[in-house]
Structure formats: C-alpha cells, structure tokens
Amino acid sequence: MRYLTLSAGLLGAALAGPAQAENPVLTVYTYDSFISEWGPGPAVTEAFEAVCDCTLNMVATGDGAALLARLQLEGVRTEADIVLGLDTNLTARALETGLFAPHGIEAALDLPVTWDDPVFLPFDWGWFAFVHDRARTPAPPTSFRALIDSDLRVIIQDPRSSTPGLGLLMWVKAAYGDEAAAIWEGLAPRILTVTSGWSEAYGLFLDGEADMVLSYTTSPAYHIIAEEDDSKAAAPFDEGHYLQIEVAGMVADTDQPELARRFLAFMLTDEFQSVVATTNWMYPAVTPADGLPEGFEGLHQPETSLLFSADEAATLRDGALDEWRNALAR
Structure with a gap:
C-alpha cells in the first residue's frame, strides 16, 4: 500500500x-x-x-x-x-x-x-502637500515660512525610507536652494514626529495627533469619494508644490x-x-477612457510645479539629507 x-x-x-x-x-x-x-x-x-x-x-x-x-x-x-x-x-x-x-x-x-x-x-x-482638517485648522499656512511662524504640529515621513519624506527634502531644496538648511531649522519645532512611511503618518493625523500631515493634493479626494466628507484639504503653498x-x-x-x-x-x-x-x-499616468472620477475636479491645482531631474535629485540627496538630519538633531 x-x-x-x-x-x-x-x-x-x-x-x-x-x-x-x-x-x-x-x-x-x-x-x-x-x-x-x-x-x-x-x-x-x-x-x-x-x-x-x-x-x-x-x-x-x-x-x-x-x-x-x-x-x-x-x-x-x-x-x-x-x-x-x-x-x-x-x-x-x-x-x-x-x-x-x-x-x-x-x-x-x-x-x-x-x-x-x-x-x-x-x-x-501627484503633488506633495500638507493636508489639514478644515474644522481644526481653518486658516492653514500658505508657505513654509508661514508654517514656521505658526504654532501648528505636523507629521512628516523619514526621507531614508519613504518617497514622500524624500520628496519633502526636494521640495524645500527646490523652493529655497541655499536657504534650505535655515528652513529646516525653523521647521524642526513644528514637527511632532517622523514616521517610517506614509500610512502611519496619515493614520496619526486622522486620529487627531497633529494639525497637518505631509501627503498629496489628491488625498482629500479619498475623503470626498469614499466617505462623502469634504473636511480635509491640501494647503496651497506660495512657493509651489513638488511633483x-x-x-x-x-x-x-x-x-x-x-x-x-x-x-x-x-x-x-x-x-x-x-x-x-x-x-x-x-x-x-494615462487618463482612463471615462476620465477622472467625480471628486477630483475641485482639488488644488498648484500654479507652480517644482521638480528636479533624476540626476539633479541624486546629486542633491545626500546634502539635503544632512540638512534635515542636522536640523532635527538640535
């Protein structure tokens, strides 16, 4: 057998x-x-x-x-x-x-x-943006300098593990160039915590742990479409937004x-x-035949798009990372 x-x-x-x-x-x-x-x-x-x-x-x-x-x-x-x-x-x-x-x-x-x-x-x-709750933060800052001058708490992601975190480094560098280190020194007291990834950061924001979170101009579409909730918005920044x-x-x-x-x-x-x-x-990356779903039409469309070429971003990364790390270590 x-x-x-x-x-x-x-x-x-x-x-x-x-x-x-x-x-x-x-x-x-x-x-x-x-x-x-x-x-x-x-x-x-x-x-x-x-x-x-x-x-x-x-x-x-x-x-x-x-x-x-x-x-x-x-x-x-x-x-x-x-x-x-x-x-x-x-x-x-x-x-x-x-x-x-x-x-x-x-x-x-x-x-x-x-x-x-x-x-x-x-x-x-998409474009990176700081997302806020309209009820909790009805008048969000309209620039990095305004954020520095506020008393708001923000959550960002670690640029060593997260593409949004690295995108924020490039955003500050593209907007401020040689002044980026000073901007990070000003932002450091506003940063409540740094998470390893986007999901953790956004979850903490939704739990009310912070006033704003690094995300995307398209993030409010989720709340509009999936939850019929228009309370979330992306804060328009005068410097423009990084792609x-x-x-x-x-x-x-x-x-x-x-x-x-x-x-x-x-x-x-x-x-x-x-x-x-x-x-x-x-x-x-390719618009579907039926177009974008309802809920996307009212999203913030930045007047200025910031973007380094792939080679420029690679060249700038280590220096930008040092500026970020030094500012947050103080």
Missing part, C-alpha cells in the same frame, strides 16, 4: 508539473499601502491574472524608498521581477545599481512633464522577461489606470 500511495503521489506530481509550468509566477516588489486591502494591489492582481495565465505575487517591502534599499541588499539574488513604487528622486540611484533593464514599451502618457526614460515607466503622479512621478521597472535578471513586459504594458491600460485614482488616490 505504501508503494501504491507513493506511486499515486508521484503520478499526481507529474500531472501537476506541466500545469504549474504553464502558470508562471511574476513577483512584484512594491510599497505597503499599494497591496493593502484598500490599495490598488488586490484589483490589479485580479485583473492581470485574468489575462496573463500566471500568478501575480505582490510583495510589500515597507514604504517607497525601502524598495531600492531591499533590492540593493539582495542584488542579483533578488526574487523580484518588477519593482513598482520608486519615483524620480530615486531612479538615477536605481539605474546606477545595474539591476534594471530597459522596458522597450512605447507609451503615450498624460504627465505634466515630458517623459523619455527607457528604463522606468510611470504609473501615477512626484511614481514608476515601475523590470529587474535585469528576471527569469520572466516577457511576462514582466506584459505587466508593464498592462500597467498603462484602463484596467490598471482606472483603479489608480480611487485606490492609490493619485493622478493616473
């Missing part, structure tokens, strides 16, 4: 083998909020698996900036086929690792800037290059892009 059982097991494995071989796994490293139950991950997984004859394995790695750190640590041994959630403040450093390959995809994108990067492909974009363009890239040593390219191409279809606005709460 043991022989018969073993034979049946081997036969079952043999029969399962071809089916498994026909059902490859594509592993995507991304940030925590993307694959949360309320993020794009579940809907994206269902939609892609319906057309790819594959298994989409999305792996959370912390917040956005932690993606690159993990990939660098794993190197060529990484299990990732796609990395989704870097932004233009990180792409030059990511390219230097030699761990990414060109995607070879032609795309017509709806971005506020021209895009010609052959390695990284955008999937959404974030989120991207995905194909790992050079992937053993599923064709499937990886299929995913990147799928990322720009309506099936993916229509999910972005109301789950990631950002502007889609």
Whole structure:
C-alpha cells in the first residue's frame, strides 16, 4: 500500500508539473499601502491574472524608498521581477545599481512633464502637500515660512525610507536652494514626529495627533469619494508644490522577461489606470477612457510645479539629507 500511495503521489506530481509550468509566477516588489486591502494591489492582481495565465505575487517591502534599499541588499539574488513604487528622486540611484533593464514599451502618457526614460515607466503622479482638517485648522499656512511662524504640529515621513519624506527634502531644496538648511531649522519645532512611511503618518493625523500631515493634493479626494466628507484639504503653498512621478521597472535578471513586459504594458491600460485614482488616490499616468472620477475636479491645482531631474535629485540627496538630519538633531 505504501508503494501504491507513493506511486499515486508521484503520478499526481507529474500531472501537476506541466500545469504549474504553464502558470508562471511574476513577483512584484512594491510599497505597503499599494497591496493593502484598500490599495490598488488586490484589483490589479485580479485583473492581470485574468489575462496573463500566471500568478501575480505582490510583495510589500515597507514604504517607497525601502524598495531600492531591499533590492540593493539582495542584488542579483533578488526574487523580484518588477519593482513598482520608486519615483524620480530615486531612479538615477536605481539605474546606477545595474539591476534594471530597459522596458522597450512605447507609451503615450498624460504627465505634466515630458517623459523619455527607457528604463522606468510611470504609473501615477501627484503633488506633495500638507493636508489639514478644515474644522481644526481653518486658516492653514500658505508657505513654509508661514508654517514656521505658526504654532501648528505636523507629521512628516523619514526621507531614508519613504518617497514622500524624500520628496519633502526636494521640495524645500527646490523652493529655497541655499536657504534650505535655515528652513529646516525653523521647521524642526513644528514637527511632532517622523514616521517610517506614509500610512502611519496619515493614520496619526486622522486620529487627531497633529494639525497637518505631509501627503498629496489628491488625498482629500479619498475623503470626498469614499466617505462623502469634504473636511480635509491640501494647503496651497506660495512657493509651489513638488511633483512626484511614481514608476515601475523590470529587474535585469528576471527569469520572466516577457511576462514582466506584459505587466508593464498592462500597467498603462484602463484596467490598471482606472483603479489608480480611487485606490492609490493619485493622478493616473494615462487618463482612463471615462476620465477622472467625480471628486477630483475641485482639488488644488498648484500654479507652480517644482521638480528636479533624476540626476539633479541624486546629486542633491545626500546634502539635503544632512540638512534635515542636522536640523532635527538640535
């Protein structure tokens, strides 16, 4: 009987083998909020698996900036086929690792800037902003200097682990240049806490722990659409607002290059892009055929968009990080 059982097991494995071989796994490293139950991950997984004859394995790695750190640590041994959630403040450093390959995809994108990067492909974009509650903070500051002069408490994210945190460093540097260190010294007393990622920061703000939180001009759309609550707003800053363009890239040593390219191409279809606005709460990189959902039309549209090139951001990062760290250490 043991022989018969073993034979049946081997036969079952043999029969399962071809089916498994026909059902490859594509592993995507991304940030925590993307694959949360309320993020794009579940809907994206269902939609892609319906057309790819594959298994989409999305792996959370912390917040956005932690993606690159993990990939660098794993190197060529990484299990990732796609990395989704870097932004233009990180792409030059990511390219230097030699761990990414060109995607070879032609795309017509709806971005506020021209895009010609052959390695990284955008999937959404937005402007950073400080979000406040209209009832608790009816007259928010309209600049970094006004924030410094206020008695408000704000929550920000760590630029070493979070793309919004790094985006804030670039925002201050783009707006103030050589005066950035002085701005950080003024901001330090206003900062209640620094979290490792966006989700924790925004949750603390919603719990009433702070007056404002570093987020996006699109964040109020969530409350308008999902909660029918218009009490949250993004504070318009006179200096302008820094752009974030989120991207995905194909790992050079992937053993599923064709499937990886299929995913990147799928990322720009309506099936993916229509999910972005109301789950990631950002502007889609390609506007869906039905347009943006109601609730986006009244959001703040900055008159001035600030953005360093990927190379400029890489050059400025370490110095900006030192300015931030020195100010908060005092």
